[in-house]
Amino acid sequence: MQNQTLISTQHLVKQYPIGGRQFTALRDITVSFQKGEFTGLVGPSGSGKTTLLNIIGALDNPTEGSAIVLGRDTQTLSHRQAARLRSEHLGFIFQTYNLLPIYTVFENVELPLLLLNMSATERKNAVMQALEWVGLLDKVNSRPAQLSGGERQRVSIARAMVKKPDVVLADEPTANLDADNSHNILRTMVQLNHDLQTTFLFATHDDKVIRYLRRKITLRDGKIAEDECLSI
Ligand SMILES: Nc1ncnc2c1ncn2[C@@H]1O[C@H](COP(=O)(O)OP(=O)(O)OP(=O)(O)O)[C@@H](O)[C@H]1O
Ligand SMILES: [Mg+2]
Numbered sequence: 393m394q395n396q397t398l399i400s401t402q403h404l405v406k407q408y409p410i411g412g413r414q415f416t417a418l419r420d421i422t423v424s425f426q427k428g429e430f431t432g433l434v435g436p437s438g439s440g441k442t443t444l445l446n447i448i449g450a451l452d453n454p455t456e457g458s459a460i461v462l463g464r465d466t467q468t469l470s471h472r473q474a475a476r477l478r479s480e481h482l483g484f485i486f487q488t489y490n491l492l493p494i495y496t497v498f499e500n501v502e503l504p505l506l507l508l509n510m511s512a513t514e515r516k517n518a519v520m521q522a523l524e525w526v527g528l529l530d531k532v533n534s535r536p537a538q539l540s541g542g543e544r545q546r547v548s549i550a551r552a553m554v555k556k557p558d559v560v561l562a563d564e565p566t567a568n569l570d571a572d573n574s575h576n577i578l579r580t581m582v583q584l585n586h587d588l589q590t591t592f593l594f595a596t597h598d599d600k601v602i603r604y605l606r607r608k609i610t611l612r613d614g615k616i617a618e619d620e621c622l623s624i
Contacts (some may be wrong), residue, residue: 399459404444423616427589430581433609440611502515549577
């Protein structure tokens with residue numbers, strides 16, 4: 393298989409103004425990811441994992457440097473173009489889930505599909521399959537407030553994967569899951585990675601996730617401290 397670079401960053405720097413000073417969350421990150429990677433960003437809390445995922449996902453702009461995602465320089469995109477890149481190609485699992493409280497589980501998972509050109513039947517089939525992946529078919533009509541933390545996390549995973557995106561950006565996807573659920577979901581992700589060449593990029597502290605990774609990038613103080621290929 394030929395290598396195809398899907399994501400690359402050049403000398404990324406991210407600074408946040410805090411109390412009149414600049415706090416540097418990312419320093420000089422140059423890294424690239426090929427189609428079909430199954431890669432994790434690891435490193436201590438505060439090392440910059442979420443910040444890097446958000447920039448790669450065109451949710452945030454770098455202070456300096458650039459991120460090229462599926463051939464597009466994210467900083468040059470309008471809001472509308474960035475939204476389109478996300479809705480057509482990227483799936484997000486947010487550290488804080490970001491479910492919509494007034495919608496049911498079904499509606500939350502269906503949401504990304506409403507932006508695509510799919511019939512109601514196609515959407516329903518895709519939503520039910522995604523809920524089966526995460527073991528939540530019995531909660532299809534529940535609302536987020538009626539779910540446990542781990543169940544909410546699983547809804548957010550189903551929502552990220554329902555459209556079978558080119559890239560899944562998964563921020564601590566198993567933080568609230570028990571071992572069985574974590575392994576089931578990771579096996580589904582490995583399957584999608586294998587069958588559809590879906591690229592996965594995780595931010596994680598979880599050894600259960602790390603066991604499945606083929607590449608592990610360690611961030612420390614906003615810098616890449618290590619970049620390892622793992623044999624599994
Ligand atoms: N909006 C913001 N304003 C100011 N500082 C921020 C902001 N977002 C993140 N930071 C700071 O940037 C640093 C990196 O944060 P980030 O969320 O990327 O860490 P992380 O590696 O994902 O940590 P965790 O493992 O706890 O999720 C932290 O020190 C954080 O306090
Ligand atoms: Mg984080």
